Amino acid sequence: MDACCRVSLAGETVLLLAGKALYWPAQQMLVVADSHFGKAASFRALGVPVPRGTTTQNLQALDALLEQVACRQIVFLGDFLHARAAHAPATVAAMLAWRRRHPQLLLTLVRGNHDLHAGDPSSLLGVSMVDEPYRLGPFAFCHxxxxxxxxxxxxxxxxxxxxxxxxxxxLRLPCFLQGPSRLILPSFGAFTGGHAVRPAVGEAVFVLADGAIFPLP
Structure with a gap:
């Protein structure tokens, strides 16, 4: 088992990473989906006792990916923030501190359903906001x-x-689901659930476990 799988999509070579992200080498681009920053804070705001530190965990996971590949831009495929409560000062401060460590990165967010309710992230993060489908090369970046x-x-x-x-x-393991016309990425967030999928004819599943990724036979 390896930390990445090389696949061809729409004539482009991409890497499916065990860190729950896709890397497009030709554009030096990381693609992540459903980070749900501030979800734990949103639950605590509703009086639900959940652990702290999930935002820091997500940011550390991003840092690990940035150490793994040469990256000049990140595209977030929606649900960047979980809810309006994700604008809590501690959450925003952690994200701004991360951004100051990576000022050169181009950040793009394709708005998802949670983003419509949570509102755009702080302008200080320097995130370009777009609606789906966001076209670049042979790909449509969507939520x-x-x-x-x-x-x-x-x-x-x-x-x-x-x-x-x-x-x-x-075991219920996060996965990529690759089909003839689309690829669905696993949720990147540390505090998110999962929906069990069954591959249809022509679809392939890449399962993630213990820092490795492997295609199912």
Whole structure:
């Protein structure tokens, strides 16, 4: 098992990373979906006792990816912030501190359904806001996988996981779901659930586990 899988999409070589992101070498671009920054803070604002530190965990995961590949831009495929409560001072401060460490990065957010409710992130983060589908080269960067487009769709929203069974044991593991016209990325956020998927004919699943990624036979 390796930390990445090299695949060809729409004539372009991309890397599916075990860190729950896609890397497009030709553009030195990382693509991540459904980070849901501030989700834990949103739950705590509603009185639900959940752990702190998920925003820091997400940012550390981004840093790990930036150490792995040469990156000049990141495209977020929607649901960057979880809710309006994600604008909490501590959450914003952590994100601004991360941004100050990476001032050279170009950041683009394709608005998702949570972004419409949460509102745009702080302008101090320097994130370019776009609506789906966001076209670049042969790809359409989207939040919703079913967004109509003539280009190959890269999307999130589903939080795909695969139920891997071995005998009487089973695991729910995050995965990429690759099809003829679209690729659905796993949820990047540390505090997000998952939706079990079953590949249809012509679709492939790449499962993530223990820092590795592997295609299912």
């Amino acid at each position: 919703h996988p079913d967004t109509p487009s003539e280009a190959y769709v890269l999307a999130g929203h589903v939080h795909p996981v695969y139920h891997l069974r071995v005998g009487h044991d089973g």
